[in-house]
Amino acid sequence: MRNTILARVLGGLAFAALAAAAPLHAAPNEAAAATAAEPSRALLLQGGQNFRDLGGYRTRDGRTVRWRMLLRSGAMNHLTAADFDYLAKLKLRTVVDLRSTEERQAAPVPWPDKTAPHILTRDYRQDAMGLEGIDLAKLSGETARARMAAIYPGILEHFNDQYRELFDRLLADDAPLAFNCSAGKDRTGVAAALILTALDVPRETIIEDYLLSNQTFRPDLSAAAADPAFAVWRQLPADVSRAFMGVDRSYIEGVFRVIDAHPGGAEGYLRDRLGLDAAALATLRSRYTVAG
Numbered sequence: 001m002r003n004t005i006l007a008r009v010l011g012g013l014a015f016a017a018l019a020a021a022a023p024l025h026a027a028p029n030e031a032a033a034a035t036a037a038e039p040s041r042a043l044l045l046q047g048g049q050n051f052r053d054l055g056g057y058r059t060r061d062g063r064t065v066r067w068r069m070l071l072r073s074g075a076m077n078h079l080t081a082a083d084f085d086y087l088a089k090l091k092l093r094t095v096v097d098l099r100s101t102e103e104r105q106a107a108p109v110p111w112p113d114k115t116a117p118h119i120l121t122r123d124y125r126q127d128a129m130g131l132e133g134i135d136l137a138k139l140s141g142e143t144a145r146a147r148m149a150a151i152y153p154g155i156l157e158h159f160n161d162q163y164r165e166l167f168d169r170l171l172a173d174d175a176p177l178a179f180n181c182s183a184g185k186d187r188t189g190v191a192a193a194l195i196l197t198a199l200d201v202p203r204e205t206i207i208e209d210y211l212l213s214n215q216t217f218r219p220d221l222s223a224a225a226a227d228p229a230f231a232v233w234r235q236l237p238a239d240v241s242r243a244f245m246g247v248d249r250s251y252i253e254g255v256f257r258v259i260d261a262h263p264g265g266a267e268g269y270l271r272d273r274l275g276l277d278a279a280a281l282a283t284l285r286s287r288y289t290v291a292g
Contacts (some may be wrong), residue, residue, distance in 0.1 A: 141239025
């Protein structure tokens with residue numbers, strides 16, 4: 001049973017009942033306020049979960065990532081009619097949903113037919129990504145963080161095809177584009193790091209964006225109370241729970257170690273693993289960043 005729990009919640013493959021059950025409730029006028037001259041990074045949608053914008057970050061050559069073009073999120077199954085209207089006004093064209101088949105079936109998103117974006121998914125089974133055989137009772141906060149850090153290079157590999165498709169859509173100008181998983185922190189966090197790297201945003205800024213999930217992801221374990229498997233989860237020490245349901249600098253640094261070790265470093269990785277040659281990178285930077 002403990003390994004069943006790991007398969008559901010570790011490595012960012014958070015079971016939909018956990019990741020999607022605690023939307024960031026906003027006042028009705030807060031979503032409209034996001035269209036102000038200085039946009040908010042977090043899209044305060046009434047039913048949003050860890051929904052935020054990659055806009056506003058400065059690149060190494062002094063350009064700025066465009067607002068309301070590149071959106072990252074957790075599960076969207078709690079979005080309200082007002083939220084869908086707001087996203088339609090943003091002219092959201094594409095959603096790359098990184099969730100497993102199981103997660104999507106458990107938490108479908110009721111997009112309105114007339115304004116639904118193009119949804120890109122891939123069917124795959126949810127798994128523990130190399131964490132089988134772990135005894136939860138023997139974990140400390142430190143060892144739990146080490147386990148999480150160890151799986152992140154596997155996220156790069158496991159989701160490479162979907163990350164390539166995400167960049168293909170950006171190169172095809174199918175934006176504004178949103179990408180999401182259940183919690184919006186692990187699979188989505190790696191995707192955001194790849195996008196910001198391709199746009200030449202400094203590494204430290206990318207890490208700071210990744211760590212924002214500790215403030216904007218709102219898990220609600222009470223939603224899983226009916227599932228007996230989660231009784232073990234509720235008994236975990238607080239530091240172990242935080243390691244699994246939060247983010248840590250060491251997690252994303254594991255991704256960057258793989259990227260930096262690739263022949264040619266980040267540029268070589270983007271080219272060889274994601275199909276982004278110099279011309280493609282120039283297109284992305286021209287399209288999704290602005291001067292000044």
